[in-house]
Amino acid sequence: MIDWLCRIFLHYAPEIKFSTEEIQAYEQLALNVTDEGLIEYDLPYAKFRYLTYVSLKGLYVFHGSNHTGIRIFEPRKQTLYNGQWTKAVFAASDPHWPMFYAIFNRSRLKGNFRNGCIRGQKQNYHFYSLNQSTISNDPWTEGMVYFLPRQSFTAPKPRGISFDEWLCHEPVAPIAKLKVCPEDCYYFNKIAVHNDGESLIKTWLLYKARTRTTPTEGEH
Template sequence: MISTFLKMLFYPGSNIGFSEEELNEFSKVYEQAVRGDGLVHYQSPFPKYRFLQYLCTNKDLLCHGSNNKDISEFVPKRQTLYNGEYVDAVFATSDGIWPIFYAVFDRSKLVNNFRNGCFEHNNKRYYFFSLSTETMKQNPWTDGMVYLFPKERFNKVGKGIVIFDEWVSKEPAKSLLRLEVNINDFIYLHKVSKHPSDEAFFKTLLLYKLRTRKT
């Protein structure tokens, strides 16, 4: 019942199982980056989000997307959790798609608000991305970086049957790896809706998929 409801409102992620070819390719890319300075020189034909999901699934890493490509250390900042609770922390996720959105969405172009999420239910991911109408007029896309942290330094904060895939660290964190991304790496680019700035959050959720189907 819950899975059907989520699928009606949001876009479900694809199966995260990896082919033998992907596993071999991603393992080589990972080893090269670890032996180097941590910057991933990505030349693989497979999408970058698949590589990020591989790192989260097989290497116990978490992702954080940013417009800033030169962050040496992340420090805790006052932010809000999925439930609106304030916390001073470094945020990350175990998803490979959600952080790319944060990396390529140019926050300097933000007008009023934006809404997005990666829900998890029964090991299945569901996504939604919505920007204010004013923001969408700004062509709000750029290049960015996805930083990867060891999972052991973070705690998962989501609880319940349906959760946001949020992880937090209340201590400063340095990335193990870095992967440059651009707008072409964000596979849900054409599934980003726009909403009135003063619209209730719940209404944006209910209308999200309907709005993207019209684009």
């Protein structure tokens, strides 16, 4: 039931097929990392494809930030998707969600923004919406997607609507990082605009209609 509703109202993660040449290029990229852990990306493939490939290995979760020099992530008090408070480092196994946080300049936020990655039975579903005041304030920037060790994090419990929120309650150091800009984000042209004061349920119901575009690579 939840998957059916999400498919109607949200965008699902792209289905990507990797060529042998592409896989070989990604494997070689692991050797192209600076002493600071920065991946020096010089490949002709979109960065979201590379991050998707890395995520399928199951070794990492990802965290997106405007701050490009984080050496240690410290647990912070913040709320889960259901409003419950926790003190933790947040990450996601689906790299598309952290990419949004990497390119979204929170200092330009005016009012509220709504986003998430919902875990389905077979695939994930995404939604991203900013209010008009924020969109008018040029909220985009370059940022960093950090690779964090998955074994340090606890996976979300599969019950009801489950967001892809992985938690670590201890300080954790990133293993690597990749610089990204708005054009690298698969969902950049699928960010909706909602009215100031609009209800959350209305934003959800209208999200897909507001972001209908020509299908991009990997979407059916």
